[in-house]
Amino acid sequence: MIRYILTFICAFCTYLVLTAGSGDIWLWSAFEIVTGLIIAFVVSLASAKWFCRGADYRMANPLRWALLGLYICIPFFLELIRANIDVAIRIITGNINPGIVKVNPGLTTGFGQLLFANSITLTPGTLTLEADEKTGDFYIHMLSVPREMVKQKTADAADLFSFFKIHEWVRRIAE
Amino acid sequence: MTEIWVVALGLLLLFVILAMVRLWLGPTAPDRVVALDAVNTITVCGIIVFGVAFNETVYVDVAIVYALLSFVGTLWLAKYIGGDL
Amino acid sequence: MVAEFIVTIFLGLGLLAVxxxxxxxxxFPDVYTRLHAETKMTTCGAIFICIAVVITEIGAYLASGEMQYAVLGLHTVLALAALVFTNAIGAHAIGRAAYRAGVRPDPAVVDRMKGVNTDD
Incomplete structure (x- = not known):
């Protein structure tokens, strides 16, 4: 039951954001609100099974979403810009040293692993190729592997980032 | 102010053509998918810039739908290349 | 005037990144390095272009007070969110599929994924 309610709320909020500014009941017209309720109901019936898998509802806490917003605005954005300057320099000079390394940040929940994989794909010269859900191992393609990381069997997640500890942020958000 | 957006649109079109070169040359199938993904991303940017230049909200809605649908297309191509299909 | 200058700067940065x-x-020489260039640079370019768009629309909304401009800015933010999220997952899917299809990283100093069973 609770998963249907959560899916309904998410679908309805998405619909409201998409139709904001359509009328004068605060921001929406009555027609859009009724249509949104009906559509969100149908969507929640159809997709609750995939949207909330398992019995883990910790992401329903709004505080975690606020922290996620803060994470995207400050550490993620700064790391993104630094990574882009790095990749731009490598594109111009052609100075690359690629390889695949294994890293284990110790994340256990599915959402945490997804967030870490996405962050790592967009930030520090790395790209997630394969993630093992059970052991929490990530196989990462790096554009330039540091010399000491070539020998390590499992690299340390803290060595990947420059300004912030992204894996600590992800653990605080999702676990 | 509109001229800036039209110039940006022209440059994005040039980038699409350059990415098409990799789509044409690409030695392996994954290379072509990468180029196609780049073309999709640049197209979404182009649609948004187009919507701003002509001040139409509907174009930006089209960009949202295009981004989601191109994602589904990329996923299915990746599944096909990886042998899951 | 200042807003116009800032918009031009952000738009230029975005176009440069793309x-x-x-x-x-x-x-770049092989699929994985090309994925790096594609995912990071075009996504960052899209972010900067969308920042330019949002600044323009906020300026137009404040100047004229019409709802249409604010809606355009809001939808741009939504399109950007969809783009960033799907680009990362799409890159992950392409890289994994390429490795499964037998494309190996050609210049590679280390390959820890060799011999790992990826069928699950």
Whole structure:
């Protein structure tokens, strides 16, 4: 039951954001609100099974979403810009040293692993190729592997980032 | 102010053509998918810039739908290349 | 006037990033390095272009007070969120599929994924 309610709320909020500014009941017209309720109901019936898998509802806490917003605005954005300057320099000079390394940040929940994989794909010269859900191992393609990381069997997640500890942020958000 | 957006649109079109070169040359199938993904991303940017230049909200809605649908297309191509299909 | 200048700067930065990404696709030697260029640079370019768009629309909304401009800015933010999220997952899917299809990283100093069973 609770998963249907959560899916309904998410679908309805998405619909409201998409139709904001359509009328004068605060921001929406009555027609859009009724249509949104009906559509969100149908969507929640159809997709609750995939949207909330398992019995883990910790992401329903709004505080975690606020922290996620803060994470995207400050550490993620700064790391993104630094990574882009790095990749731009490598594109111009052609100075690359690629390889695949294994890293284990110790994340256990599915959402945490997804967030870490996405962050790592967009930030520090790395790209997630394969993630093992059970052991929490990530196989990462790096554009330039540091010399000491070539020998390590499992690299340390803290060595990947420059300004912030992204894996600590992800653990605080999702676990 | 509109001229800036039209110039940006022209440059994005040039980038699409350059990415098409990799789509044409690409030695392996994954290379072509990468180029196609780049073309999709640049197209979404182009649609948004187009919507701003002509001040139409509907174009930006089209960009949202295009981004989601191109994602589904990329996923299915990746599944096909990886042998899951 | 200042807003116009800032918008031009952000738009220029975005176009520069997208252009460098396309050059990277043409220049890098194998699939994985090309994925780096494609994913990071075009996504960053899209973020900067969308920042320019949002600044323009906020300026137009404050100047004229019409709802249409604010809606355009809001939808741009939504399109950007969809783009960033799907680009990362799409890159992950392409890289994994390429490795499964037998494309190995050609210049590679280390390959820890060799011999790992990826069928699950």
């Amino acid at each position: 252009g460098l990404g396309v050059v990277g696709i043409l220049r």
